[in-house]
Amino acid sequence: MTSAKPHLSTASLYKILEYNYFIFPPTLVLTFYVCYAVLRFKLDKLDVSSAGDWDWTTIVHVLLTSICAFTQAPPYSNVWGLCLPMRPFAYARAPLTRSFKRLRICLVTKGTNFETVVNSVHQWEALRHHSYLRFHVVIDNEDGEHLRKALPSFVQVTEVPGPSIFRTRKAKYKARALEFYRQQQNLSEEDWVLHLDEESLIDAASVQACLDFILRGEAQIGMGTIYYNGVNHWQNSFLSAAEVTRISDDFGQFQLPVRICRRPLLGYMHGSWVLINGAVENAVTWETACVAEDFWFAYNAVSRGFKFGWLHAIVREQPPETLRDFFRQRRRWYTGIFSIPNVFVRLSLMTTVIGPISFLVWPLVTLFRDRQPVPHWLFVWMLWNSVSQGYTIFVASVLQDLVTPSVSWSSMIVHAVKSVVLWPFVHLLQAFALISCLWKPAKGFDVIAKS
Template sequence: MSYAFQKTAGETEERTNIGNTKAVMALLSEMWIINLIFLMGAIYMMTFYLGKLQSYDDYELWNIACYWKIGWLLPLPYTMICLFGLILPYRTPKFLDYAREGIKKRRLDNLYIVTVTKGDNREAVYRAWQAHKHLESFHSSIRVHVLTDEPYFFEGINCYTCPKAFSTGNSKYKARALEWYRQTMKFTEHDWILHLDEESVIDDESVKRVLEFIWYEKDYHFGQGVILYNQYKYWSNWIFTVADAIRVGDDLSRFHLQYTYFHRPIFGAHGSFLLNNGLVENAVTWDLGSLTEDYQFAMKAWDRGFRCGKICALVREQSPMDVIGFMKQRRRWFVGIRRLPNFLPKLWAFFWGLGIFSLYCTIASVPLGFVYPNVTPRWFGFLKDVSFVTFVYLYLVGVFIQDIDKGVNPIIVFLRIPLTIVVQYICVVMEGCAVMYGILFPPADFDVIKK
């Protein structure tokens, strides 16, 4: 399949959407085998070869120490879901050959690539525009737009600005602007909208995969791919880089399971790299009253019978720049998901909140271990090891895939593995503190963080 591509006249600035998408997808085609071998091997080593070091016992089934050690098992529902996602085959272009299968293309009139921004982070907006402005010459259906709120308007780019006078019943900020944009553009079932945040960039290879999803994946009305956090200032701050690595691990496990096998947004959706058919947007609308409008949108789309699928593509973003931004971001996610009326969001928020108790129990087990020096039943230790190994691996695989995408020197890639294992403990504490922050001081409104 061929695609026309011409460089935009006068384009000399460096683009930030350059990566190794093909290499990453080729690796992910076989990654489930690597995941299976590593995870099963590490769990076996932890439980049996290192069992004596951890005071595991095959004869005692329960003791007083198990009461506080039970906190070790609280993340098990989350980690088991991720474990299955990691060891099931990943959907990549290797397994897709639409030309050979003779599938007729679905009609496509317009593909709107929309960068949504409040507008005050001008540097990020221009980086995104520089990365995407050439895409309109890539295929005749593509329209590259930037969507802002008044009073922000960017000269010299395809900028659409939501006026202050526009109002909806429930939505604010980003959702309000998206609702204005939906009504202004008058989407049809032959239009598709690719939503990107202001710091998000997509490369040419991924746009090909988005087009193929639209043309050939006729069973699905919206979809997502993998989001990496290596677009800008990658590893400039070790803590935030490692903290966001678990989000990559999430995409490669939990969300991979959702989009490849379930085709229902049981775990929600990301607001960026969200590809919607115009029919879905018109049925659901963005007139939503939530701190997590992306999750709410996905739930409503599911309620209306729409199905989702995996896009074999990457989008690159960047991590928060400071602790305050990180805490506010996680707090908004936790509180926003917990407030949604559906059962599943409340269930996932509940499991997320259990992480606090797991953290407390882990810390408490150190001094209590000296007071009550009991052994740990091996069956109990096995379940703990399954959870622990999977959780650490989510960070490791997230960093590893992002390094491969950036073309990092192989020596540096492997040196970062032990570094990630150490730093992720700090990240876990920060995640727990962010949840506590949300419980004690829930946000009154939408927080826009600096990136």
């Protein structure tokens, strides 16, 4: 029997990640070298030629690989995000630059996942001693009295009135609840709002990261890393592996543009674990019918010139509980992003979701047809694409398990291997969800089940 490893605290994990540029580049190169040696000299199916013949096979592979690699923004963004200096303690070590009055922690719920909300709010008990914190639960349900009674007295509950009482120009669903909350709170530049989903679990480290960002930073919007180990961790291998791919994307698609350019790529922003200054909320508002209100908000905040920063702390959430919920969740996201009137947004979404599938074409062609000579340079390039993608997913899984209690060392390796193996199938299902939105967009705002 393998004993469980001691899990790391958030602070301990980031003490390791402070030296990410010493850890990940050499281990990535070593991983590539080992895979190269094994594939080049051990697999009979590969016929690697030193010649650079441009036959039809080479042309197809180059075309597909180029589409996959160079339509990403930037190419190999997950690898760059993992290997470039993260500087997780930059805000904590910076001088004071501004002050504030209060930080509001705001959780929005329909009230259907009753136990999930109660469990999340229970984590706030340990934070009550902070005088500058205000705790809010926004219930987007006219029948929320049962949930109101179950919440502790220090939580301010806001129930969103029906459409006949509170009318908006465009806002629907969660955006409507957020817009009502914004108007009711009379936010100012001295106010900050930490937006959370109903299953988001925060702790003292999360709050401290927010305070450092507010007091010692210059950006007006912050978002941070989400791990999906709050509940049902690896109870369903496919669904847990799917969320590991999102953690991997945090290094690149989400985090890298924020770290380098002080703005997200187009509008890629999490819907939870987002810290926003009150003046920014008032300027952008939540007046949108877009069902991906987080993307819409970030897209419009970028167009207004507001600066973004990264919160180097972890909020724990959970993966969907069923494949049906997973599919519905992705369809809602893709429908919302496609509604943004920008061709680059739509192309970015399609290449991000569908593009990596081209990595699968070369192995399938190689394994299921007569051998064709592959130029050595093309072999190296395609191997690099696959190894770099698999490496970032492997690392993302390990980092998540390091801060997860009761995960043994052997289970940690098994989870990482499963994540790499299941990654292509996750992308295939996400690609199908995206394609299905092209002829039949998702309707409404599906709230998936949480436990």
